[in-house]
Amino acid sequence: MYIRTEEDEIMVTISMEIQILFAALLFLIGLIGFLVRRNIIFMLMSIEIMLNSAALVFVIAGAHWLQADGQVMFIFILTVSAAEVSVGLALILQMYHHFKTLDADALRKLRDSRENEDIPQ
Amino acid sequence: MRILIPLIPAIPLLSFLIIALAGRFISKKAVGAIGTGSVIFSALITIAAGLYFLSSAGEGAVTSSVYSWINTGGFSAGISFLLDPLSLVFCFVITFVGALIHLYSIEFMRDDDGFRRFFAYMNLFVGSMLILVLADNLLLLYLGWEGVGLCSYLLIGFWYKEPENGYAARKAFIVTRIGDTAMILGLFLLLISFGTLNIQDLMQQASGRWAAGSPLAVISAVLLLGGALGKSAQLPLQTWLPDAMAGPSPVSALIHAATMVTAGVYLITRTHVLFTLAPVVMTAIAVIGAITLLIAGFSALAQHDLKRVLAYSTISQIGYMFLAMGIGAWSAAVFHFMIHAFFKALLFLSAGAVIHLLHHEHDMFRMGGLHKKMPLIFYTFLTGAASLSALPLITAGFYSKDQILWFGWTSASSSHWLWLAGITGALLTSLYTFRMVFITFYGELKTEPHEKAGALMTVPLIILAILSAAGGFIELPENFGPVHLFSRLFETVLPSVAIEEGSSELIFQIVSAVITLGGIYLAYLLFFRNSPIVKRIRGTRLSDFFYSGWGFDWLYNFLFVKPVVWFSEVDRKDFIDAVYTSIARMTGYFNVLISRSQNGKLRWYVLFLTAGITVLLVVILSL
Numbered sequence: 024m025y026i027r028t029e030e031d032e033i034m035v036t037i038s039m040e041i042q043i044l045f046a047a048l049l050f051l052i053g054l055i056g057f058l059v060r061r062n063i064i065f066m067l068m069s070i071e072i073m074l075n076s077a078a079l080v081f082v083i084a085g086a087h088w089l090q091a092d093g094q095v096m097f098i099f100i101l102t103v104s105a106a107e108v109s110v111g112l113a114l115i116l117q118m119y120h121h122f123k124t125l126d127a128d129a130l131r132k133l134r135d136s137r138e139n140e141d142i143p144q
Numbered sequence: 145m146r147i148l149i150p151l152i153p154a155i156p157l158l159s160f161l162i163i164a165l166a167g168r169f170i171s172k173k174a175v176g177a178i179g180t181g182s183v184i185f186s187a188l189i190t191i192a193a194g195l196y197f198l199s200s201a202g203e204g205a206v207t208s209s210v211y212s213w214i215n216t217g218g219f220s221a222g223i224s225f226l227l228d229p230l231s232l233v234f235c236f237v238i239t240f241v242g243a244l245i246h247l248y249s250i251e252f253m254r255d256d257d258g259f260r261r262f263f264a265y266m267n268l269f270v271g272s273m274l275i276l277v278l279a280d281n282l283l284l285l286y287l288g289w290e291g292v293g294l295c296s297y298l299l300i301g302f303w304y305k306e307p308e309n310g311y312a313a314r315k316a317f318i319v320t321r322i323g324d325t326a327m328i329l330g331l332f333l334l335l336i337s338f339g340t341l342n343i344q345d346l347m348q349q350a351s352g353r354w355a356a357g358s359p360l361a362v363i364s365a366v367l368l369l370g371g372a373l374g375k376s377a378q379l380p381l382q383t384w385l386p387d388a389m390a391g392p393s394p395v396s397a398l399i400h401a402a403t404m405v406t407a408g409v410y411l412i413t414r415t416h417v418l419f420t421l422a423p424v425v426m427t428a429i430a431v432i433g434a435i436t437l438l439i440a441g442f443s444a445l446a447q448h449d450l451k452r453v454l455a456y457s458t459i460s461q462i463g464y465m466f467l468a469m470g471i472g473a474w475s476a477a478v479f480h481f482m483i484h485a486f487f488k489a490l491l492f493l494s495a496g497a498v499i500h501l502l503h504h505e506h507d508m509f510r511m512g513g514l515h516k517k518m519p520l521i522f523y524t525f526l527t528g529a530a531s532l533s534a535l536p537l538i539t540a541g542f543y544s545k546d547q548i549l550w551f552g553w554t555s556a557s558s559s560h561w562l563w564l565a566g567i568t569g570a571l572l573t574s575l576y577t578f579r580m581v582f583i584t585f586y587g588e589l590k591t592e593p594h595e596k597a598g599a600l601m602t603v604p605l606i607i608l609a610i611l612s613a614a615g616g617f618i619e620l621p622e623n624f625g626p627v628h629l630f631s632r633l634f635e636t637v638l639p640s641v642a643i644e645e646g647s648s649e650l651i652f653q654i655v656s657a658v659i660t661l662g663g664i665y666l667a668y669l670l671f672f673r674n675s676p677i678v679k680r681i682r683g684t685r686l687s688d689f690f691y692s693g694w695g696f697d698w699l700y701n702f703l704f705v706k707p708v709v710w711f712s713e714v715d716r717k718d719f720i721d722a723v724y725t726s727i728a729r730m731t732g733y734f735n736v737l738i739s740r741s742q743n744g745k746l747r748w749y750v751l752f753l754t755a756g757i758t759v760l761l762v763v764i765l766s767l
Contacts, residue, residue, distance in 0.1 A: 054754060058747055127746050134744025 042083045049076035063118065063125045067111045074104045149208040149225045152189050152235060153274035155182045160267035167260035179263030180246040183270055187239035194232055198633075205344075205637075207280055214283070221341055226280035229633045233478055234277040234403075234410055237485045241402045242270050244604035248493055249394040251600035252500055256392075258302060265302070266398070269295035273403050277410055282331050282341040285411070289327070289375070292404045293320055299395040300388045312387040319384040323374015327411075330367030333360070347417035356421050365422035368415060369429065376408030376462050379436040383696045385459055386443075389451040393496025396451060401458050401492050402485035409465045409481050413474050416638065420472070426557065430470020434565035437463030439694050441572030445579065446690035449506045450495045453580050456693070457532065458488055460569060464548050467566060471558040473551035474638040475631045479619055480544040482630075486615050487531035487541055490608035494525035497601055498584065501593040508580065513589035521597060522585050524605040529581050531612040533574035533664065536657035543616030545570065550621065550652055556642040567659055574663025582671040623649045 053072030060066050078100040085093015119125060159182030163175055170178070205228035214221045227235075246266060253262050272291025279285035301313030335341055337360060338349045354361040372378075377385035388400050399405070412419060412429065419426055437460045444456035461484050468477035498514065498521060499506060515522040531541035549570070552563040619630035631640070670678050681687050689695060715721075741752070 058751055058754075061747075130746070131744030133742075135739040135742040 039083065039087055043080065046076045046079045046083065049073075049079065061126050061128050063115055063127050066127060067108070067115065070111075071104060071108065074100060074107075078104075146206060146208040148189050148193060149206065149227050149278065150210045150223075152186050152193075152239070153225075153271050153278060155186050155189075156267045156274065157271035158182065160264055160271060163260055163264040163267065167264060172254075172259050175260050175263050176250040179267050180243065180250060182267060183239060183243040183246050186270070186274070187236075187243045190232070190235045190239045193227060194236060197227075197229065197232060218339060219335070219341075221281050221283040223284060224280045225278040226343070227278065228637050230410075230413060230478065230637050231277045233482055233633075234406075235274060237482055238270060238273050238277065238403050241485050241489050241608070242398055244607055245394050245398045245402075245489060245493065248397075248496075248601050248604040249392075251598050252394055252496060253392065262299075262302065262392070265295055265298050266394075269299070269399060269404070273407070276407055280343060282334065282343060282346070285343075285414075286328065286331060289371070289407060289411075290324065292399070292407065293317065293324065293375075296320075296388070296399050296404055299399060300391040302391050302395065306390075309390040312384075312390040316384040316388045319381050320374040323371045323381055325370075326367045326374075327371025330364050330371065333364045333367060337364070343414060347415065350421060351417050354421050357423060358421070361418065361421040362424055365419050365425040366428075368411060368418070369425055372408030372411045373432070374408075375411075376405050376466070377459050378408070378462065378466055379432050379439065380696070382436060382440065382459050383693065383700065386452050386455040386693060389449070389455050393451070393492055393499060396454070397489045397492035397496065400455065401488035405458060405462060406465070406481050406485070409462065409469065409477055412466075412469050413478060413638065416469075416474055419469075420639070423557070426470050426472070428470070430467050430558065430562055433463045433466025433468075433470055434562050434569075435463075436460070437467065437569040438565055438572070441569050441576065442690050443693045444576040445572065446687050448509055448691075450499065450508050450511070450580065450584060451492070451506060453508070453576060454488070454491055454495060457491075457573070457576065458484075460573065461488065461532075464545065464566065464569070467562060468548040468551065471551055471555040471562065471641070472639070473548060473555060473641045475634040475640070476544070476547040476551055478634070478638075479630050480548055483531070483540045483544040483612070483615055486608055487528045487539075487612035490524060490528035490605065490612050491532065493601075493605055493608065494521050494528060497521050497597050497605070498525075500601075501595060501597060502591045503594060505591050508583045510590050511584045512587040512591075513585070514593070515585040517589065517593050518597065520602055521605065524602075524609040525585070526581060527609040527612050529577045533577040534570060534656065534660050535664075536653070536660065538613060540612055540614065540616030542657075542660075543619060543621070546621060546653055546656055547619070549656055550649055551641050551643075553652060554641075554643045567656060570656055571659050571663045574660045575667050578664045578667035579671045582667060586672055587674075621649055621653065623653075 050073050053069045053074075053076060056069035056072065057066050060069065078097045081093040081096040081100070083093070085091065085096075115125070118130070122130065124130075159178050162178055163170075167175055205226055207224060207226050209222050209224035211223040212220065213223050246263075249262065249266065253259050256262065269292060272288045272295060274288070276285055276288030276292060279288060297313045297317040300316050301310050303309050304313075331341060334346060338346055338353075340346060340349075350361065374381045385400060385405065389396055391400070419429070440456045440460035440463060444453050444460065447453045447456060461480070465477040465480050465484075468474075468480060498511065498518070501518065501521075502511065505511065527539075531539040534541040534545040536542050549563060549566045552558050552566045553560065618627065620627040669675055692698065741748075
């Protein structure tokens with residue numbers, strides 16, 4: 024696809040499928056990072072990646088339909104993620120303060136207490 | 145006048161609502177004042193209504209409709225009241241004796257934690273009982289009937305922290321419920337037959353459409369009788385009343401002596417037209433009354449608990465009322481009801497005072513020698529006892545019981561056997577009554593009373609004592625003088641007795657006087673002089689048999705309770721239960737299975753979440 028700009032330069036654009044696929048890949052990276060990492064800080068970073076991949080889809084859509092809304096939405100998401108990170112980091116600090124660890128798997132107090140019981144016949 | 149009638153039950157009910165809803169915000173004194181004041185107010189209205197009735201003699205009844213309760217498919221029942229001489233007498237006893245008992249309760253219950261609860265229940269009881277006796281249709285009557293049953297249950301189990309009191313309450317409720325079931329079936333039968341439950345219409349149509357002795361009349365009379373037997377503790381449903389003594393003494397006085405247990409008498413008298421259509425049932429009533437009064441009289445002879453003696457005595461005296469109704473002496477039954485309410489309430493309140501002052505000591509054999517320690521209570525108790533054993537001329541009990549015995553001999557529908565049962569019962573009555581007096585108040589002092597009774601307790605006793613002694617003068621025997629205030633009042637509502645001529649009333653009065661005095665003398669010999677015979681009889685099989693109330697509890701336990709318990713034990717694992725248990729077990733199984741997934745690992749949760757979303761997306765996209 025070719026677009027003729029005002030300066031008469033020819034810009035090569037990438038098709039939307041690939042753009043979306045790229046965003047999906049980014050999301051998958053974040054998700055896998057979240058699942059495999061045990062360090063809570065890395066998990067928070069993975070969440071950020073996922074959030075940004077979602078925001079990227081807005082930008083892609085905005086560019087596709089030539090609407091400014093997509094970029095406005097991106098700004099909003101950026102704000103929300105900034106707020107979320109600040110809360111998340113505060114929680115992580117508290118967590119380290121209390122448990123002296125950053126390992127998410129070590130925090131299992133909410134598990135079912137009957138976990139080790141036998142299933143009744 | 146019409147406006148006043150609904151107020152009679154409404155005021156105690158209003159007071160019940162106030163105490164039940166706002167009781168915790170008012171002081172105990174105010175609760176007592178409201179609870180007692182409402183009943184006194186009702187009593188004043190009743191007295192005003194009574195004066196109106198006496199002044200305008202001949203006017204039959206006043207009805208007052210408040211509200212149309214049910215009106216559907218051609219059937220209607222209203223919250224409407226009927227005041228005639230019969231309900232007037234019952235109202236008077238309920239409100240007047242009730243007010244005295246409320247007054248007494250203020251002091252009796254003063255130190256009880258459940259003071260407010262007590263007054264709330266008592267007011268609810270008075271309200272329900274007044275609805276019962278004022279109702280102009282049988283459905284409203286049934287509402288009051290169940291209301292008093294509920295209050296009886298609540299007040300027997302008033303001290304619910306003792307498990308036995310709870311058992312006694314449940315026993316009373318279940319046994320009377322057997323009678324109530326028969327009664328509601330009777331109401332259905334009447335409703336199907338006549339399409340109305342209004343008592344006056346019903347009686348008019350019944351006498352018009354049913355011939356005497358027709359099967360429907362007999363069946364409906366039997367069913368109504370069932371209700372009356374349960375409520376009035378007559379054979380074979382009498383077993384609950386002695387256990388009902390677990391409640392506080394004012395409750396025993398009001399509910400289990402003066403008012404509620406006589407609801408059966410009221411019901412039968414109110415529907416007497418129906419019963420006269422079934423002569424078989426009338427005979428049955430008389431025979432049941434005669435047998436009950438003898439059985440209860442013998443049982444009373446062997447009791448140790450002061451209140452249980454009085455309970456059996458109540459059963460026995462209601463037996464007299466049933467005997468009177470069975471031979472058609474309606475006004476004699478109601479007269480005995482009124483006098484009985486006075487002296488039995490007096491006896492229960494005096495006994496309650498004794499028990500209260502001796503730290504809840506119920507056993508007569510651990511009292512003794514109290515006539516010097518509490519002379520006032522002794523004299524009021526003695527008056528009640530004299531009235532109960534029908535001491536001639538000076539007590540009210542003589543006039544009411546003598547009337548029943550006289551009709552027992554002379555009534556056309558009576559047999560001399562019934563009179564014989566009555567006169568034997570009179571001997572038993574004076575024997576067990578004065579046994580109680582001698583054991584409780586004479587002999588050596590065994591328990592020291594810890595305080596003196598206050599004015600709130602003694603004033604009701606004195607008033608009731610005066611009534612128990614002098615209340616009989618409103619209705620004298622024919623040969624004493626022409627005073628018939630009571631039966632004159634009933635001329636318009638209740639038929640009088642058909643009398644066979646040829647006997648002299650004086651001879652019968654002398655016989656019953658001799659029997660009563662003989663009973664008292666016998667009690668004096670046996671229990672005041674401590675005759676060795678008494679010691680020999682105590683502990684024998686016969687004495688135990690009487691003590692247990694002729695083994696009826698054992699019999700019912702054997703016949704009904706044990707088979708049902710056995711069957712339910714056996715039937716515990718039938719297939720219906722199996723279905724429900726397997727559902728429960730399956731739920732438990734899945735619960736444990738799924739709760740395994742709650743392992744507390746955040747990353748596992750996210751994995752499941754992702755997997756779930758993936759599956760959902762695949763499903764949605766592939767559709």
